[in-house]
Amino acid sequence: MRSDQARPVKxxxxxVPDHRVTNVDxxxxxxxxxxxxxxxxxxxxxxxxxxxxxxxxxxxxLNLVALTLDGAVLAASAYEAMPDRLVIHLPPAGPFTLxxxxxxxxxxxxxxxxxxxxxGTWCTQCxxxxxxxITYFPDRPDVLAVYTTRIEADKAEAPVLLGNGNxxxxxxxxxxxxxxxxxxxxxxxxxxxxxxxxxxxxxxDRFVTRSGRDVALRIYSEHGKEGRLAYAxxxxxxxxxxxxxxxxxxxxxxxxxxxxVSDFNMxxxxxxxxxxxxxxxxxxxxxxxxxxxxxxxxxxxxHEYFHNWTGNRITCRDWFQLCLKEGLTVxxxxxxxxxxxxxxVKRIADVRLLKAQQFAEDxxxxxxxxxxxxxxxxxxxxxxxxxxxxxxxxxxxxxxLGPAEFKTGMDLxxxxxxxxxxxxxxxxxxxAEASGRDLGQFFLWYRQSGTPEVSVEGHxxxxxxxxxxxxxxTLHPTPGQxxxxxxxxxxxxxxxxxxxxxxxxxxxxGQSVPGVVALTASRHRFVFTGHTTRPILSxxxxxxxxxxxxxxxxxxxxxxxxxxxxxxYNRWQSIQTLASRFLIASTAAxxxxxxxxxxxxxIETLGAVLNDxxxxxxxxxxxxxxxxxxxxxxEIGSEVDPDAIQAARLALRRTISxxxxxxxxxxxxxxxxxxxxxxxxxxxxxRAIANVALDLWAANGTESRLAEVERRFAGADNMTDRFAALxxxxxxxxxxxxxxxxxxxxxxxxxxxxxxKWLALQAGIAEPATLDRIKTLLANPAINFGNPNxxxxxxxxxxxxxxxxxxxxxxxxYGFLVDVVLDVDAKNSQVAARLLSAFRSWRAMxxxxxxxxxxxxxxxANAPSLSPDVRDIVERSLG
Ligand code: 0A1
Ligand code: ZN
Numbered sequence: 083m084r085s086d087q088a089r090p091v092k093x094x095x096x097x098v099p100d101h102r103v104t105n106v107d108x109x110x111x112x113x114x115x116x117x118x119x120x121x122x123x124x125x126x127x128x129x130x131x132x133x134x135x136x137x138x139x140x141x142x143x144l145n146l147v148a149l150t151l152d153g154a155v156l157a158a159s160a161y162e163a164m165p166d167r168l169v170i171h172l173p174p175a176g177p178f179t180l181x182x183x184x185x186x187x188x189x190x191x192x193x194x195x196x197x198x199x200x201x202g203t204w205c206t207q208c209x210x211x212x213x214x215x216i217t218y219f220p221d222r223p224d225v226l227a228v229y230t231t232r233i234e235a236d237k238a239e240a241p242v243l244l245g246n247g248n249x250x251x252x253x254x255x256x257x258x259x260x261x262x263x264x265x266x267x268x269x270x271x272x273x274x275x276x277x278x279x280x281x282x283x284x285x286x287d288r289f290v291t292r293s294g295r296d297v298a299l300r301i302y303s304e305h306g307k308e309g310r311l312a313y314a315x316x317x318x319x320x321x322x323x324x325x326x327x328x329x330x331x332x333x334x335x336x337x338x339x340x341x342x343v344s345d346f347n348m349x350x351x352x353x354x355x356x357x358x359x360x361x362x363x364x365x366x367x368x369x370x371x372x373x374x375x376x377x378x379x380x381x382x383x384x385h386e387y388f389h390n391w392t393g394n395r396i397t398c399r400d401w402f403q404l405c406l407k408e409g410l411t412v413x414x415x416x417x418x419x420x421x422x423x424x425x426x427v428k429r430i431a432d433v434r435l436l437k438a439q440q441f442a443e444d445x446x447x448x449x450x451x452x453x454x455x456x457x458x459x460x461x462x463x464x465x466x467x468x469x470x471x472x473x474x475x476x477x478x479x480x481x482x483l484g485p486a487e488f489k490t491g492m493d494l495x496x497x498x499x500x501x502x503x504x505x506x507x508x509x510x511x512x513x514a515e516a517s518g519r520d521l522g523q524f525f526l527w528y529r530q531s532g533t534p535e536v537s538v539e540g541h542x543x544x545x546x547x548x549x550x551x552x553x554x555x556t557l558h559p560t561p562g563q564x565x566x567x568x569x570x571x572x573x574x575x576x577x578x579x580x581x582x583x584x585x586x587x588x589x590x591x592g593q594s595v596p597g598v599v600a601l602t603a604s605r606h607r608f609v610f611t612g613h614t615t616r617p618i619l620s621x622x623x624x625x626x627x628x629x630x631x632x633x634x635x636x637x638x639x640x641x642x643x644x645x646x647x648x649x650x651y652n653r654w655q656s657i658q659t660l661a662s663r664f665l666i667a668s669t670a671a672x673x674x675x676x677x678x679x680x681x682x683x684x685i686e687t688l689g690a691v692l693n694d695x696x697x698x699x700x701x702x703x704x705x706x707x708x709x710x711x712x713x714x715x716x717e718i719g720s721e722v723d724p725d726a727i728q729a730a731r732l733a734l735r736r737t738i739s740x741x742x743x744x745x746x747x748x749x750x751x752x753x754x755x756x757x758x759x760x761x762x763x764x765x766x767x768x769r770a771i772a773n774v775a776l777d778l779w780a781a782n783g784t785e786s787r788l789a790e791v792e793r794r795f796a797g798a799d800n801m802t803d804r805f806a807a808l809x810x811x812x813x814x815x816x817x818x819x820x821x822x823x824x825x826x827x828x829x830x831x832x833x834x835x836x837x838x839k840w841l842a843l844q845a846g847i848a849e850p851a852t853l854d855r856i857k858t859l860l861a862n863p864a865i866n867f868g869n870p871n872x873x874x875x876x877x878x879x880x881x882x883x884x885x886x887x888x889x890x891x892x893x894x895x896y897g898f899l900v901d902v903v904l905d906v907d908a909k910n911s912q913v914a915a916r917l918l919s920a921f922r923s924w925r926a927m928x929x930x931x932x933x934x935x936x937x938x939x940x941x942x943a944n945a946p947s948l949s950p951d952v953r954d955i956v957e958r959s960l961g
Pocket of ligand 1: 207209210347348349350351352385461464912
């Protein structure tokens, strides 16, 4: 498998390909088990390649049927065809045509890479190295070719035949067969190739670009599900308009298609003109999707569409540059959602995700730079670090340069590199040139892994009227990086007077400074004047840098900021910091054998937040959502006892429930649903605050309160409210819970995407009986756990979110995950490797759990015949 390059693959070993392909003519004859692929390739030596190099194309489990060069059959001694490689020993010096015939079995393709079948539909997934499972090819992103794809199939089995680019021809072949020819004029790397064949339903629309191109829009799904595509279509049209208006990016083909399939390893894929989606990120109706689903659909539709420029028109030179397209495109989709919804609430949601996923990755054995320098298996680098931190790094750049220079740099990048396979250096050079700045130190954000820790101390000198800040930064060693250099860290800040008014930032010589300071060294002192009374510091506003921040802000300061900070993000952060500090202390008390603590200031602050809910309901919902158990574990950092954390958190929830009952009821009635369901941000915000209030109100488990939740579950007229009520009931053991879970299954049992919600909810129940419940569900023959979404919903949710049960002290949670990973690995190694990465924080556990996690990982390492994907994760996890 994939033996073209020595493993590990190193960025420093990059060299241009010896041969490149400029034109690809494909004939694909679809058959469930024996699909024939004839690839006619125009090949030439790369002028910078090694002059006498043999031709060596990649393959993966391929079966060569025929091979000709310029029409002539090659002698057996002239080439070597293996499942993973085709070598032609003495290829001609000038351009030539290579015709390669291979036979593949889509039905047997359980890896879901290359050409496979999902519910009878033929579809492809070629990123990162899937094209080599279809035909022999230099399957690397710096080989750009023009593709023409002719697809032939049985009309009844596949009335719909789709490819990249524009449709140029269709016709009848007789015998119930037909064909379609698609031509994509834009040169592209093989990972953006796609085709689809099947009996699909669709919905259509049109979009006229700003220069007048009339684009047909089409979204395909299984029959019977086409009624759920309207929101995705709406999100697509909004994305197309927004990208023209904000980034100046216009669509460049006559048709744009999205196909929703039910078996997919990731979220979605940006194939040129033919995006293929996990159906979870396409289909939504008020009765089937939650507000969160709607928001995800909007974001993923936008993300894939935005790749048309950042990823497709400008692609990556090699896979080390993955963040060039992914970080930038996440940044773009975040900006889009911010413009569509509330910017502050979106920022809070993004930072929550970043901390939960990326900070956890950065703190453990799987830490890697945003641009890695070495990999064994590229599939394992589609990570929160490449995506989410990759987006944060671009945000840091924007804060450092300011919006105008950032835009100039971005425009230059889009103009200069259109048609290129580019690098991060190319990208940053555009911003350096546009701004005239040296971005050498900034580049460390791409090279150094780990989350910078920044500590801030404020000193007020009333006599001198100064307020000074002493700031230090530290970056701890991470795998492969024992020593680090100081980073450039922009900190947006404000100084607030006791009256709540923002004070001007004045330096010692009386100069007014903008609201951002940049750290460049390990230590800095900033002195501000004009402060005869002590100001309250608001720092890292809007999460201007992705750092772990500690400050000497007191509890009273944080309470003050929670009410008065003009920066909404920091109002939220202050509440989180208050809650987090309290929960860490309470956890320690419980671990010592004492009772859980009580915090009057925290309860007061939450009460004030609730009373102010009308100002921004969606914000208030975020403000009232306490740090998760995993958040607290991450803050504690070592010797973690998940049971103590859970006890502390549950005790706080009970206190809130008991002491803020009246405020919670008032919120509940104040935000009761009005009128028919609408998925917009304002209506979603009202549902969010009502459901957070309901959850906290019921948290003390009072019979009457749970009965009210049950009533709301039964009476809900949309999935958001119904599922929120079910999630509350699921936290309280007893017949009420089981009845509600049963009723939900009864109603939605035939709808796999909704069953995923039901599975995930049960996987998250924080009780010892959960493991047996999961095992029983996994054995349920009515549920297809061969489907990645089902498996992730049950097993992935358990391992990633159920802190106490995955990390059971007896190690049975770890053992279960290992059993599943080893079983799944042979069928779908990407999904197995992702599940295994749930061990990423094992070293932070207390010694008992740590020992059991290590033993579980060693069991994986010692298993016979691991995939490269799982081998890579287990070796790095133990390393
Ligand atoms: N480029 C896609 C992500 C993706 C990556 C790999 C895949 O198959 C292994 C599929 C999709 C995106 O960023 O959306
Ligand atoms: Zn992407």
